[in-house]
Amino acid sequence: MPEMTEPVFVSDQVDTDPEQLRILIQDIASSCRDPKVIQHSLLDLIRVTGRTLLSLRRFEPRFRTSEWPWLSGTRHDDITLQDANLFLCACILEQNAGKTDVWDNTAYFVHEILDDPENLWRSIILHSPEGWADQFWEYNLHPEPAVHARLREVASLMVRYYHGDARLIWNEYLENPQEVFKRIRVLKVPRSTACLVIGALKDEHYLEGWFDIVGDVVDSRVLGRIACGEGNGLTSYQARFLGRMIAAGDPWILDRPLYVLGMSYCGPGPRCRRCPVNERCVYAVSLELGLSVGTMVYEGLFGQKTVQKSLKNWL
Ligand code: SF4
Structure with a gap:
């Protein structure tokens, strides 16, 4: 060196x-x-x-x-379960999204197609993996089938590890972005996705500290x-x-x-x-x-x- x-x-x-x-x-x-x-x-x-x-x-x-949908204007102890999950879902879909507006797509999917479920992740895993894959065109969340498929896997891990509540990933770790990073990676998302989530949380003062x-x-x-x-x-x-x-x-x-x-x-x-x-x-x-x-x-x-x-x- x-x-x-x-x-x-x-x-x-x-x-x-x-x-x-x-x-x-x-x-x-x-x-x-x-x-x-x-x-x-x-x-x-x-x-x-x-x-x-x-x-x-x-x-x-x-x-x-930048401003982050569903986070901006709220405090970390105020955000609703639904908004926290919407935010995390859109971040996961950002990977390789190109010009696709995954934030709009996520909102449409959750509000119009799923009709505002109490818990987004539980609602997603009501689909079998095959059934979820079959909805690729219908749900129109992302241009790549692999990222669409990943969302079903993340939903399963979200329910298993965080009871389907994205707030549990970060709420107790205000000054520890590194720990939150690890907790996001438990969902088997790419490093860049985990960094995107951390960056947004830092921008909106949900997290503080070195990253x-x-x-x-x-x-x-x-x-x-x-x-x-x-x-x-x-x-x-x-x-x-x-x-x-x-x-x-x-x-x-x-x-x-x-x-x-x-x-x-x-x-x-x-x-x-x-x-x-x-x-x-x-x-x-x-x-x-x-x-x-x-x-x-x-x-x-x-x-x-x-x-x-x-x-x-x-x-
Ligand atoms: S190399 Fe890149 S950063 Fe440097 S001046 Fe050119 S465009 Fe800007």
């Missing part, structure tokens, strides 16, 4: 001077791969990235938290470019590691800026000209300067492949 394993504490009080990043990139490019010079510049590079992402949150409303970024393909791609200049992106472990370096107090605060950047500008083909951080992004600024620092930054942060095994254990 490289030396720089301590988190870098980033203040969100000031935005970054774009000239600082240009100088850092030039320093790294002219370092002749001297590890000491690179390590020194990396600390500042991480700070620049942190300030850039945090200032987006601070000054641009769409980079802040990792998702580290999915979008996070990895955007963080890889903005902090490392690596267009190929980071692994999920590396993205989470970097998230901890940048925002040691609570990496989750980076999640929304990364998501919005990734969905609006930083897709597989980045649209740097229109991107609001194009003067503070290692990838874009390196390109503009005609300098290639991606590999040096990446290796300075994560070391050679053999060293990366220890990173996996650490995370």
